[in-house]
Amino acid sequence: MSERIVILGGGTGGTLSANRLRGMLDDDVEITVVDHDDDHVYQPGLLFVPFGLARPESLVRSRPRQLHAGIDYRRRGVERVDINKDQVHLEGGAVLPYDLLVIATGARLLPEETEGLAGPGRLPTVHTFYEYEGAEALAGALAAFDGGRLVVDVVDMPIKCPVAPLEFCFLADWYFRERGIRDAVSLTFVTPLDAAFTKPVAARALAGLLAEKGIELVTEFNTGSVEGGDGDDAGDRLVSFDGREVPFDLAVMVPLHGGAAYVDASAGLGDELGFIPTDPHTLQSTVRPNIFVIGDAAAIPTSKAGSVTHFEGEILTRNVARFLAGEELEPGFDGHANCFIETGFHKALLIDFNYDTEPLPGRFPAGVGLPLLRESRLNHLGKRMFAWLYWHILLPGRDIPGVAAAMPHASKHVPATTDH
Amino acid sequence: MPTVTYAGTQVLVNEEGFFTDPEQWREEMAPEIAREAGIPALTEQHWQVIKHVRHEYELRGTGPTVRALGKTSGVSVKELYELFPKGPAKLAAKTAGIPKPRGCI
Ligand SMILES: Cc1cc2nc3c(=O)[nH]c(=O)nc-3n(C[C@H](O)[C@H](O)[C@H](O)COP(=O)(O)OP(=O)(O)OC[C@H]3O[C@@H](n4cnc5c(N)ncnc54)[C@H](O)[C@@H]3O)c2cc1C
Numbered sequence: 067m068s069e070r071i072v073i074l075g076g077g078t079g080g081t082l083s084a085n086r087l088r089g090m091l092d093d094d095v096e097i098t099v100v101d102h103d104d105d106h107v108y109q110p111g112l113l114f115v116p117f118g119l120a121r122p123e124s125l126v127r128s129r130p131r132q133l134h135a136g137i138d139y140r141r142r143g144v145e146r147v148d149i150n151k152d153q154v155h156l157e158g159g160a161v162l163p164y165d166l167l168v169i170a171t172g173a174r175l176l177p178e179e180t181e182g183l184a185g186p187g188r189l190p191t192v193h194t195f196y197e198y199e200g201a202e203a204l205a206g207a208l209a210a211f212d213g214g215r216l217v218v219d220v221v222d223m224p225i226k227c228p229v230a231p232l233e234f235c236f237l238a239d240w241y242f243r244e245r246g247i248r249d250a251v252s253l254t255f256v257t258p259l260d261a262a263f264t265k266p267v268a269a270r271a272l273a274g275l276l277a278e279k280g281i282e283l284v285t286e287f288n289t290g291s292v293e294g295g296d297g298d299d300a301g302d303r304l305v306s307f308d309g310r311e312v313p314f315d316l317a318v319m320v321p322l323h324g325g326a327a328y329v330d331a332s333a334g335l336g337d338e339l340g341f342i343p344t345d346p347h348t349l350q351s352t353v354r355p356n357i358f359v360i361g362d363a364a365a366i367p368t369s370k371a372g373s374v375t376h377f378e379g380e381i382l383t384r385n386v387a388r389f390l391a392g393e394e395l396e397p398g399f400d401g402h403a404n405c406f407i408e409t410g411f412h413k414a415l416l417i418d419f420n421y422d423t424e425p426l427p428g429r430f431p432a433g434v435g436l437p438l439l440r441e442s443r444l445n446h447l448g449k450r451m452f453a454w455l456y457w458h459i460l461l462p463g464r465d466i467p468g469v470a471a472a473m474p475h476a477s478k479h480v481p482a483t484t485d486h
Numbered sequence: 487m488p489t490v491t492y493a494g495t496q497v498l499v500n501e502e503g504f505f506t507d508p509e510q511w512r513e514e515m516a517p518e519i520a521r522e523a524g525i526p527a528l529t530e531q532h533w534q535v536i537k538h539v540r541h542e543y544e545l546r547g548t549g550p551t552v553r554a555l556g557k558t559s560g561v562s563v564k565e566l567y568e569l570f571p572k573g574p575a576k577l578a579a580k581t582a583g584i585p586k587p588r589g590c591i
Contacts, residue, residue, distance in 0.1 A: 222553050286573065288552060290564065307552075307567040322553070338557040367588065 068094040069390055072154055072164040074144050075326075076101035076129045078109075078460070079361030079375045080170035085134045086383040086463035093136065095390070098162065100154070102143035104129045107198055108456055110372060113230055113408065115201035116318075117241045118209070122202050132461045144171065147332040149354050166356050166386060169342055171326035173226055173362040173370055179322045180221050182292035189294045191302050192317045195234065196226070207316060208241065213250030214315030219304055221289045221322050222258050224339075226362055226370045229417070231255065231320050232262065232272055233408045239279040240410030254282040256304060256312055261285060265424040267481065268417050271439050275409060284312060292317065323370075325363055341365035346421065347397035349382045356389070358382055367421060368401040376460045377402045377471040383463075402473040404430070406449035414445035420473040428478035431469050438478065492518045497583075504579065504586045508543065511583025519581045525570065532569055532581075535559050539582040549579040549587035 071087065073080045076099045084099050091097075106129040114120035130139040143157035147167065154162040175196055177184040183192065193207055194200040216238060218231050225231075235255045242248040255262070255276060261269035262276060262283055276283050288307045295301015304312040325340025334353055336342055343352045344359040346366040351357040360382050361375040368374050381398040388395055401421030408414045416436050417425035427439040436445055459466055487506060489496050492515035498506045503522075505511055516536060517528050525532070538559040542550045552575045556563035566574035575587050 223551070288563075288567075290567075307563060308572055338554050 068096060069165045070096045070163065071098070071166045071168065071386070072162050073097065073099045073168040073170055074147075074154065075099075075170035075172060075361075075363070076133070076139065077106065077170065077172050077361070078372050078456075079172070079363075079379065080168070081106070081129075081132045081461045082376065082379045082463045083168055083170065083360055083383055083386075084137050085132075085461065086379055087386060088134050088136050089463065090383060090387050091390070096138065097136070098138040098140060099133060100140045100142055100144055100156065100162070101129055102141070102157075104141060106132055108453055110227070110230075110456070111453060112195050112198065112201045113233055113237070116195050116204040116208050116234075117237050118205060119237075122198060126198075127457065132457075134462070144326070144328045145331065146328050147335055149332065149334055149357065152356065164356075166358070166390065167354075168382070168386065169351070169357060169359045169363050170361050171328070171363050173224075173323040174326055174340070175321045176324050177319070177321040179324075180289060180291065180319075182294070183221075183319060183321055187294075189292065189302055189317075191315060192292055192319060194319050194321060196230075196320055204318065208238075211251075211316055212247055215252045215254065215313060216316045216318065217254045217256055217304065217312055217314040218318045218320075219256040219287075219289055219312075220258060220320045223264075224370055225320050225323050227372075227405070228264065228369055229405050229407045231257075231318075232276075234318060235276065235281050236279060236410045237408060239281060252282070253280070254284060254312060254314075256284040256287045256289070258288050259285060265419060267427075268419075268425040268439060271415070272407075275415075275441075279410075287312070292319070323362075329363075337365050339365075345397075346401065347399050348385055348395040349378055349399055350385060350389070350395060358386055358389075366401070369403040369405065371403055371405060372456065372460065373404040374402065376466075377404075379463065380465070380471040398471070400472055402471060404469075406445055406452065408446065408449055409441050412446050413441040413443055414449045415439060415441055416445045416448065418473060418478075423473060423475070423478075426478045426480060430477070431474045433477045435477070500585075502586060505583040506585070508540075508584045511540075515583065516581050519583070520577075523570075523577050523580060524572075525577070525581070528581075529569075531561060531565070535561055535566065535569060535574075535578050536582045539578045540584060543579075543582070543584040549575065549582070549584050551575050551587060 105126050108125040111120045111125040145155045145157050193204040242251045262272040263269040290307040291305045329336035329340040342359045344364040351359050360378050362370040385395045404418045406414045418430050419425040429435045497510040570577035
């Protein structure tokens with residue numbers, strides 16, 4: 067009997083694993099991808115929209131067109147998964163049985179979980195660039211902003227692309243300088259972490275950059291609510307659970323993230339945040355052996371990023387093929403993440419790390435490669451080229467020449483004392 | 487590695503005061519650890535959180551984040567900050583004798 071693979075989500079991870087699997091498996095294995103809409107957004111591009119550096123329409127392409135021939139596409143919302151019967155229930159009542167399920171439904175923004183961030187009480191001074199409409203609206207708000215306090219606030223971890231809020235700060239500094247009003251704007255980065263970033267060596271480099279650009283850093287701030295002043299805009303502020311306040315004239319918020327809503331409706335599938343418990347090395351879920359997880363949906367200790375999803379793709383698809391053939395899985399994923407950090411003025415920084423090794427200075431992927439943890443124009447070009455790589459290399463499921471799924475160690479400077 | 491004495495027993499802690507061996511922890515030690523962290527007395531609600539934190543640690547090998555605590559401990563995030571001011575996840579972990587929660591990357 068032919069086997070049925072169902073892939074939930076047709077974003078970065080769903081698309082690239084469907085394409086990779088189609089190339090690896092016999093034609094009698096059916097592959098179906100399910101997503102609730104047809105618009106595939108290149109999410110890293112959202113960072114540039116508020117500054118007028120990218121047009122939002124240019125970031126969107128047809129979802130089904132990114133899938134190779136021989137892959138079925140179902141445009142339907144997922145309502146729940148019955149992990150005991152191996153069935154996916156779709157909105158409208160249809161049921162999809164599976165032999166093997168790949169979960170690639172990413173992370174969902176949950177502004178409604180923070181007081182004052184969603185619904186009728188939301189202030190007109192509160193924005194986000196983490197989704198399409200938000201990024202577009204923020205472009206208007208930034209253009210109209212001609213002085214005052216701008217704060218960028220991460221409500222809590224985990225978030226997609228943890229460097230994106232820092233990049234927003236750096237670009238805001240550049241943007242207001244270009245407009246000649248930097249002196250009239252104060253910039254503040256507010257984070258729940260105890261440093262600018264999660265990893266010590268990179269956190270120090272990034273904190274240095276913030277200071278150099280005159281961006282204030284507020285740490286260990288767990289945002290409890292966003293509150294408005296009486297009447298006019300004056301008095302708007304972030305309030306932390308321990309009672310501290312950060313006043314603002316324009317707030318750029320990164321809301322709480324959780325897994326897709328259907329996970330909560332699927333008994334036994336997800337953890338308390340809606341992410342799927344997953345083996346960090348094989349990418350097989352720990353809830354059922356015939357469920358595998360890729361990308362932001364997985365509860366594993368690495369960044370929620372497109373580059374991570376790409377590296378996972380290679381290991382996940384090999385393990386799916388092994389599973390179908392009854393072979394032992396390969397614990398091949400090392401948590402490899404590789405992120406360009408746009409720092410403004412046509413420069414960027416590059417960081418490269420995995421489960422065990424924090425981002426270090428050096429060169430990537432080898433001695434003559436891109437400089438790590440150091441601002442350079444080359445890295446900025448790398449970041450801009452990522453969009454092309456995304457549509458033409460990552461999604462079709464190809465490997466990037468010279469860049470392996472496993473993190474490279476050579477050509478990195480390992481410090482004498484690491485302070486983990 | 488530093489050692490400290492709680493409830494008359496020497497235990498190993500790291501530079502930040504978190505237990506390095508959770509097996510060494512006893513319930514009698516919790517009130518002393520809490521006092522050091524600025525919590526004068528442990529109420530029933532404190533204990534609910536401490537027990538939950540230890541249970542989660544045994545299950546998953548790391549203590550829960552504030553957000554996870556708010557969803558699973560039966561105590562809301564707001565109340566958690568009243569019980570363990572400044573940092574519920576860290577303070578509850580310290581009082582419960584488990585390592586500092588790894589948090590998210
Ligand atoms: C502002 C921003 C900047 C970023 N910058 C970078 C960067 O510079 N570098 C980088 O590597 N990464 C970056 N990322 C992160 C990157 O975009 C994600 O990590 C990546 O897209 C994750 O892929 P995924 O397949 O897990 O999820 P997604 O690509 O988000 O796909 C999930 C899919 O599931 C579908 N879905 C969800 N629920 C349902 C349901 N109930 N029924 C049907 N379908 C459903 C969604 O429609 C979606 O298509 C950024 C993200 C943002 C928001």
